[in-house]
Amino acid sequence: MRKYLKFWKLGQAELNTQSFDSSRDGELVVREGNYQYNLNNLAHKFGTPLEVAFPFIVEQRLGGLFEIFNRTMKAARYRGKFFYHYPMKASQNKEFVLPILSEGGNLEVTSANELWLVKRMWEQEQFSSRIRVICNGPKTNQYLALIAELRDKGLQITPIIEDKFELAALSTFKGDVGIRLDPEVKVHGRWDKKVNRFGLTAQEIFSFGRIRNLKLLHYHTSKQLEYQEDITAPLKRAMKVYVKLRQSNPNLDMIDLGGGMPVPFEKRPLFSTEGVVKRIVRIVQKTCDQAGIPHPDILVEWGSYLVAPAQVTIYRALSEKPIKGAMAKQWYIIDGSFMNDLKDTWAIHQKWHMVPVNRLNSKKLVRTWLAGLSCDSDDRYTAGGKYVLLPPLDTLEPGEQQYLAVFDTGAYQDALASHHCLLSSPMKIVIQNGVITVARKRETAEEVGREFGW
Ligand SMILES: Cc1ncc(COP(=O)(O)O)c(C=O)c1O
Structure with missing residues (x-):
């Protein structure tokens, strides 16, 4: 060399x-x-x-990620599935979004305008009807109306409840909903603010009792999580909440880890994707086996990881x-x-x-x-x-x-x-x-x- x-x-x-x-x-x-x-x-x-x-680099990275998750789940006899949701905020550029869809990726959006792009692709039949879309971010009336419209048109769309107002606004929503947990776990990352304004504490979520059509538990801690423990520690906490939440919400069967998978910007090697995926699958599997509940589908919204390089x-x-x-x-x-x-x-x-x-x-x-x-x-x-x-x-x-x-x-x-x-x-x-x-x-x-x- x-x-x-x-x-x-x-x-x-x-x-x-x-x-x-x-x-x-x-x-x-x-x-x-x-x-x-x-x-x-x-x-x-x-x-x-x-x-x-x-x-082509995005395609290679996504193909590699599917391969790692599917191989790990198969070897562990994990019974849920893996879904990749591309957070459009990482880059809304068409030249990245379309290849991700063609490789089998799903989407995560954060605003009415991002969802409007999804609507356009949906109306132009640019993607298969099996695509799934997760809606994060504060729900303005315009955003809520678009979510309802796309659901009625047959898109598999899951709004994530981020506070009690959204809980009320989505109480009559006909499709599945998710809820965002604040895992209250300290991580080393760019979002490590003293006070977190995102999501609901476990206490708040439990206080809601049964949540209509609850299908998914979501959290996102930070971007650029450079230590494996900053991915596994919030997951362990979220899985505890998941097990308890399932008692009153039997349709809950998805855990969404959000984003944060790091990129070696400074060209120092970081932990391997293989290694952290093994740990993710093991944590979810073990917690569910111990609680005697089925393995959920595992979702990630790793944005920078996919498109920064x-x-x-x-x-x-x-x-x-x-x-x-x-x-x-x-x-x-x-x-x-x-x-x-x-x-x-x-x-x-x-x-x-x-x-x-x-x-x-x-x-x-x-x-x-x-x-x-x-x-x-x-x-x-x-x-x-x-x-x-x-x-x-x-x-x-x-x-x-x-x-x-x-x-x-x-x-x-x-x-x-x-x-x-x-x-x-x-x-x-x-x-x-x-x-x-x-x-x-x-x-x-x-x-x-x-x-x-x-
Ligand atoms: C809810 C949510 N999901 C996913 C991401 C993507 O994070 P990253 O690009 O660090 O993977 C973000 C980033 O802000 C986010 O807020």
């Missing part, structure tokens, strides 16, 4: 970089079977900033500037914005893996911080006060550009994106089966201005 591949952490399945490699000339390439895409050529051709989405964002370094008295020696000024295009950099101090798109084999690398195009001093990336190693620009050949790729940008960043300083969002291309399509053109000044009434 070329030494620099290891350095840039390319070609490693446990880091989700198995599809990435280097060309002989040190350019970043992506492999889909025997197809190979050169990201340096694509950056030249389409310009930057550029988002490159790989639906299926997109990279490419920028060009416009210039470099020296830095004095810091961990880094130079700034790269890039032709996009962290605050606008990769909002989590600013919002939750997300760390990203960054790799040069050309000159991967550069012998000289400099400690670099990156600055975005907006006027904001927060529009920067410092790898949490450390630095990123990147080739210096003064060693570029005349006419050569330096591009860099930010990995794992496929979850949440598109919907969170904004237009600070009226900057245009990156152009987006989609690569699948050797075909490259433009999913979103680069916005013109006129188009961005129009959003502000001009």
